[in-house]
Amino acid sequence: MFDLKKILVPVDFSERSAAAASYAKAFAQKFQAELLLLHVEHAPRFMGSVAGRAHRSAAVQEVPEVEGKLEEFARAEFQDRSVSHEVREGDAAAKIIEYARQTRADLIMMPTRGCGPYRRLLRDREGTA
Secondary structure, X not given: OOOOOEEEEEOOOOHHHHHHHHHHHHHHHHXXXXXXXXXXXXXXXXXOOHHHHHHHHHXXXXXXXXXXXXXXXXXXXXXXXXXXXXXXXXXXXXXXXXXXXXXXXXXXXXXXXXXXXXXXXXXXXXXXO
């Protein structure tokens, strides 16, 4: 049988994140799995520039705010479960993969952005029906 021990849920605070969280919660209950929430803040590309350094110092100051927001998300979406959560900075895809490897997550549950051609096709058809 498939054994899930850790489920990673990347969170960007969107409605789609909340929807994925409900699925993750159901999976965690079924498999008695640990839930791990991760939010990745985008890091500026040009850290050597004045603008990059200014953005970097501003981002560092905002991390506690983002951590608080992630904690609120965890309480709202997973009231009855213990959830680990962390904020990292950098490229979201790379940081999600890195965190999944570090924590030995068995499953990553995240929504799509909903911008693919099939989603647009369905949305367009619903609007004309």
